[in-house]
Amino acid sequence: MAAAVCLGGVAVAMGQPQPASENVDLAMYSRIRDEGFNRSHVMEYGSALFDDIGPRLTGSPAMKKANEWTRQQLTAMGCANAHLESWGEFGMGWTQKGASLEMMKPGPAVFLAQATPWSPSLGKAVTAEVVRVPSLKTQKDLDEWKGKLAGKVILYGDAPKINPDPKPLLEHYDVAKLAGLGQYPLDGDMSEQGVLQSTDMSFWRGLFGDLAFKEKVAKFFAAEKAVAVLTPGGSGGVIEDDTLGTFGWYVYRADHKQAIPEMVIANEAFGRMSRLLAAKVPVTVKAEIETEFSGDHEQGYNTIAEIPGSDPALKDQVVMVGGHLDSWIAGTGATDNGAGTIVAMEAMRILTSLGVKPRRTIRIGLWSGEEQGIFGSSGYVSKHFAEFKFSKDPKDADVPEFLQTMAAAPVMKPEAAQLSGYFNMDNGTGKLLGIYAEGNAGIGSIFQQWMAPLKDLGMTTVSLRNTGSTDHVPFQMAGLPGFQFIQDPRDYETRTHHTNQDVYERLSPSDLKQASVIEAIFLYNTAMRDAMLPRPELPMAGEAKPLEGLFLDATKDGKKGAKK
Structure with missing residues (x-):
């Protein structure tokens, strides 16, 4: 029997029995690869979102247009229950x-x-x-x-x-670099x-x-x-x-x-x-x-849609994929994070086009308000999975709530027991080279087995390091499995991040196809396995990190290793 802990009246499985080896469906891998590489729509989505709608500042008319467009596209590809969900009042359009x-x-x-x-x-x-x-x-x-x-x-x-x-604007991770990322830093420097x-x-x-x-x-x-x-x-x-x-x-x-x-x-x-x-x-x-x-009290919205689960015993369980739909305004938000948005959409399209009937429900979340404080994803987690207890020290009146210290453990909500995992992409247009396991050692061997047939695509590295500064973090803060992929950096930090060069021309079509295929495979595997993914430890009072790395650019040493 799986071990469980009761949090806020909700029994959350912390250690479901895991199989000795993963049941990897190579026939489905082949079908997903064929669809994703030979009939891709990812660049069509990119042109419509970046060239036509353009930059998508949270609360703006363009952001509203992007929410509606993504909802329509997800419906057209065959997803169910495509809708917009408010996370609350944002501010001025x-x-x-x-x-x-x-x-x-x-x-x-x-x-x-x-x-x-x-x-x-x-x-x-x-x-x-x-x-x-x-x-x-x-x-x-x-x-x-x-x-x-x-x-x-x-x-x-x-x-x-x-x-x-x-230094040259374009950078690619080589074997030595990936080997380094695979080593956990003993000094804690991530x-x-x-x-x-x-x-x-x-x-x-x-x-x-x-x-x-x-x-x-x-x-x-x-x-x-x-x-x-x-x-x-x-x-x-x-x-x-x-x-x-x-x-x-x-x-x-x-x-x-x-x-x-x-x-x-x-x-x-x-x-x-x-x-x-x-x-x-x-x-x-x-x-x-x-x-x-265009208004002083604009609401913030996420675009949500899903492929319903088919297994009577597992259909209420959920695996999620996402990225943030909002952007800054100097460019068109193509690499930050339009790339993550269109890859998640393409992963859903691949699965619906193949007529996949997942055992668990597969759900996409396209978030807004990420650039101002990860509002969309944290709002979704707060609404569905966990209530966060921040200290709200009067000394921190100028500090946003999401950067304050937790005063108590999150109070889990019933839906938390049904989430198997969340996968996020938000570091530009580069291909996926691995995944950060966020210290969750129990999941490392699972991901390695999933990735073994993908080595020819460059997907090779599982790192137990944490990674911060984007939309998987609220899931991790709630003690839920949230993951960010390791991406080839290309020119994300050197040229496109929050700049006038964040445009369609900076996208790599081949890399985005590769990323879409891998996301679709990870979603399929999570949805089809018998057990839910292993969970991290739930953050306790005083131990939970804030949304780490959000302002690393502004720290004293001026490092730009983090985004946002």
């Missing part, structure tokens, strides 16, 4: 309509620029002098600029240093996987305290009647544009609305103007920022 920046004096130049998310509009093109303002940290810093900013465009912050000898070594709340208090002060800076600029703000955002034709470039984390909420229009611009443009101003050469620019708000 917003769309970038246009942005441009030209230097008029001392000479003409056209600069690469984008509005920052939730920036207010300028209303009309404005020609104004530029003033250079360093990063402001204290009230005294603000006081020094009183009476000096009216009618000016502010070049804000320090000019970034640009490496004249950058920063490359987006897992912070320390979850000390003092770090988060400091970070979000700084972001809260940035809100104050923006209000000061507006009160001083400055025209707009320009901030640096990337080099080599790549500009990064996300919340860390705005004046405050909560700019998507009406009560924290950014007070002054802002554009992120190329580091080269920022540097050129900064040097001119330092040499006391006057600079004048023509700036245009056209944006549109």
Whole structure:
């Protein structure tokens, strides 16, 4: 008999008897491979989602369109119960309509620029002098600029240093790299996987305290009647544009609305103007920022659909696959995380086209709000599987709830006992090379057996490392099996992550086909085996990590091993 633990009145199987070896259906592997490689729809889904609908900021009209389109596509491919499910109120809807920046004096130049998310509009093109303002940290810093900013465009912050000898943008994991990932780091350093070594709340208090002060800076600029703000955002034709470039984390909420229009611009443009101003050469620019708000209390929605289970004893059990549908706005959200979305959709299409009758129900979840705090997936987990108990220390008022310490173990809900596992993809367009087992040693040999017939596709590595910063984490926080695949990095961290280069042209069709085939096989295997997948230990009070790695880019060492 399987061991069970009672949590919140729910009996959750923690150690179901597992077979000595997996029943791997090689005939089905062949059918899935044939369908996925020879009749793929993954790039068709990609063009419709990225070229037609475009960037999908949470709460925006485009996000609503994407939710409806994915629901329609999942219905058309034969999935059941395709619907949109709210995870709650998000904030303001917003769309970038246009942005441009030209230097008029001392000479003409056209600069690469984008509005920052939730920036207010300028209303009309404005020609104004530029003033250079360093990063402001204290009230005294603000006081020094009183009476000096009216009618000016502010070049804000320090000019970034640009490496004249950058490393190649494209990277591929080789055998040695994968062997390294297969080794568990004895020092606990999994920063490359987006897992912070320390979850000390003092770090988060400091970070979000700084972001809260940035809100104050923006209000000061507006009160001083400055025209707009320009901030640096990337080099080599790549500009990064996300919340860390705005004046405050909560700019998507009406009560924290950014007070002054802002554009992120190329580091080269920022540097050129900064040097001119330092040499006391006057600079004048023509700036245009056209944006549109579309509501203060927009709801956030996930797209949900399923292939119903057929085994009378197992059909109420569920295996899930997903990725986040929302994106930032500089590109079209093709690699972050449109790739994970269309791969999950294609995996479902492969299975429905083959007429698979899974024993367990196979369910897809396409999440929104991931970029602002993993809202969609954590909202789904909270609604269906577990109630989280965060400390809500008054000292952490500026820190989002999902980064706070747990005050008690999650309270499990009845549906939690029915979830076998969740599989997620969210690291770009690269092919799948393995999977992170999240310290769940019991599942390692299972995955190895599933992967043995897939070695010719490059799927070779099971790592017991954790990985953070994306939508499998709420499942893990609830003590449920949630997994992220190991992906070939390609140019995700070097070129496309949150940038204007996150577009269809950066996708690898062959890699996306491979990923779709592997996801379909993992879903099929999980749905067909006799036992549910082995479960991790349930996080206890004080031991649960927050959504690790969400802000690794912003830590003191500046590592970019994590996304978001």
